[in-house]
Amino acid sequence: MAPLVVRGRIWKFGDSIDNGNIDGVMEGVDPEFKNKVAPGDILVAGKFFGMGASDEHAPRFLKQAGIAAIGAESISNIYQRTLVNIGLPAMECPGISRLVEEGDEIEIDFTSGKVPNLRSGQIGSGDKLPEIALRILQQGGLIPYLKGQFASKETRSQV
Amino acid sequence: MGMTITEKIIARAAGKERVKVGDFVNAGVDKLYIKDLRFSKKEDAKGLYGVLLEVLQSMGTDRVWDAKRIITNLDEQPARTDRRAEGQDMARKFAREQQSILYEGAEGGIGHNVMVEHGHVKPGEFIVGADSHTCTYGALGSFATGIGFTETIGVLATGKIWLKVPPAIRFELTGKPGPCVVGKDIVLWAAGKIGYEGAINRTLEYTGPGINEVSIESRLTLCNMAVEMIAVNAIVPPDDRTVAYVREVSEGGFDILQSDPDAQYEQAYTVDLSKIEPQVAAPEYPANAHPVGDFRGMKIHQGFIGTCTNARIEDLRMAADILRGRKVQPGIRLIITPASFEAHRLAEKEGLLEIFRQADATVTSSECGLCVRPSLAAGEVCISSGNRNYRGRMGPKESSVFLSNAATVAASAVTGEITDPRELL
Ligand code: SF4
Numbered sequence: 066m067a068p069l070v071v072r073g074r075i076w077k078f079g080d081s082i083d084n085g086n087i088d089g090v091m092e093g094v095d096p097e098f099k100n101k102v103a104p105g106d107i108l109v110a111g112k113f114f115g116m117g118a119s120d121e122h123a124p125r126f127l128k129q130a131g132i133a134a135i136g137a138e139s140i141s142n143i144y145q146r147t148l149v150n151i152g153l154p155a156m157e158c159p160g161i162s163r164l165v166e167e168g169d170e171i172e173i174d175f176t177s178g179k180v181p182n183l184r185s186g187q188i189g190s191g192d193k194l195p196e197i198a199l200r201i202l203q204q205g206g207l208i209p210y211l212k213g214q215f216a217s218k219e220t221r222s223q224v
Numbered sequence: 225m226g227m228t229i230t231e232k233i234i235a236r237a238a239g240k241e242r243v244k245v246g247d248f249v250n251a252g253v254d255k256l257y258i259k260d261l262r263f264s265k266k267e268d269a270k271g272l273y274g275v276l277l278e279v280l281q282s283m284g285t286d287r288v289w290d291a292k293r294i295i296t297n298l299d300e301q302p303a304r305t306d307r308r309a310e311g312q313d314m315a316r317k318f319a320r321e322q323q324s325i326l327y328e329g330a331e332g333g334i335g336h337n338v339m340v341e342h343g344h345v346k347p348g349e350f351i352v353g354a355d356s357h358t359c360t361y362g363a364l365g366s367f368a369t370g371i372g373f374t375e376t377i378g379v380l381a382t383g384k385i386w387l388k389v390p391p392a393i394r395f396e397l398t399g400k401p402g403p404c405v406v407g408k409d410i411v412l413w414a415a416g417k418i419g420y421e422g423a424i425n426r427t428l429e430y431t432g433p434g435i436n437e438v439s440i441e442s443r444l445t446l447c448n449m450a451v452e453m454i455a456v457n458a459i460v461p462p463d464d465r466t467v468a469y470v471r472e473v474s475e476g477g478f479d480i481l482q483s484d485p486d487a488q489y490e491q492a493y494t495v496d497l498s499k500i501e502p503q504v505a506a507p508e509y510p511a512n513a514h515p516v517g518d519f520r521g522m523k524i525h526q527g528f529i530g531t532c533t534n535a536r537i538e539d540l541r542m543a544a545d546i547l548r549g550r551k552v553q554p555g556i557r558l559i560i561t562p563a564s565f566e567a568h569r570l571a572e573k574e575g576l577l578e579i580f581r582q583a584d585a586t587v588t589s590s591e592c593g594l595c596v597r598p599s600l601a602a603g604e605v606c607i608s609s610g611n612r613n614y615r616g617r618m619g620p621k622e623s624s625v626f627l628s629n630a631a632t633v634a635a636s637a638v639t640g641e642i643t644d645p646r647e648l649l
Binding site: 081113116117118119120121122139141142143145146147150151192194195197198206207208211212213215216 | 284
């Protein structure tokens, strides 16, 4: 289950990081990253995070590496849905690159869209996820969400 | 404030009066396309169908949401890798057990063309597909976008998907294209204009009086390459051509929606089609597009007319016009892979296949073919009618791919170097 308010240390990346770069835990940008990242860390990226191919290998790697949340200037639409669907919360936060420095501790509140930087005290904001995405995240991803949803005897039409 | 056609289709699918850019909606899907490869076990050890069956079981059923809205196609015939064969085996099992639609053999070809030719795409529909070039279907006035592995399972189980309403970029077409200028040249020009990433998370809408001069085949190319600009979808609002085509290939009615005159666009470009020349995109991005004349003298080893982008009957006719009475340069190979067996049959009937044979081109059966299968050696250069020229797309990373329309591929195969097809008309 992914918590909807995530607090952690950030790793900061630039613009236009595509699926190929993300594969192997950001291997295309920083081959050492997989040894540095710790469970609970937050990934901050620039514009167009996750553009390009949409297979789910690369985002699953991020999740396995323990990345707890992603905040980016902008995220490819399909990539954002994929991240949420595999249970990794990701929000578009215009201006976030200017707000944080490598190593800062921040919080991303996916329910309110608020992104406070705990070092500087500045508060950024993001494009809040829809209700459905929050419910999916609470269950840890779309597949557990679907299983739980129906196991609790709701009908298909209520999805 | 008015709505674009894309916003109207999304609103209807979401059961809302209206939507606006940036809204998240939960939409009902009209059709779901799945390509064979998605059934392989690459992304999950249980495979797509394995995970789906677990989800369905927890719902107390073993049936998908609506079998008649699910279309599967085998994009490679016959399968040539273990992974593909396994994917196809699962695709067939899925279609058999769920009684959904599956195309293969002489009914098939490349899925995106098969979808259109068999009447599964209609104006006003909200279509998703487990393949990135699903955006092709916007050519007939539908909303169509590619979706990922897990969300495909979600749609199979529930028929629903959540997504964000994209802002729109409008291309207003005027004038009439000159000889050897088709959809491919317009879309390469557009990619060159807005650049790689130019349409990320956006809709591309092709409209204006000039669209009347653009055939259905060419519109399919326009929308097919939207994903090369990382757009969510592309759309050509339906007109008389659309209606005539859809009536011919499908049964039943459909919704004719149009963008409102006061709909909002984030960017708008006007294009005089009479000024566009045949375009060629240099490696490694489709947005590296320039007029064909800029590449004069560039030596090639292989020409490829194929893929879901440009291997329809219009493309085969254009190629035949160039190849009639000529021969492919010795030492150069020209491979022609009609997009579907339907296009193959038409080409046969019109005598095009004979022209290709006489020209020493190789005609293959219909599938994705060289689009995803290596055919180049290191250092070799291919000019292709396809959509992607990324590094290593058709061979090792020391090989390269130029993109153009089918006539330019044919002309280049005749001379052995990149050639303006208008010189051979
Ligand atoms: S022809 Fe190429 S781009 Fe089109 S569906 Fe097949 S593999 Fe994908």
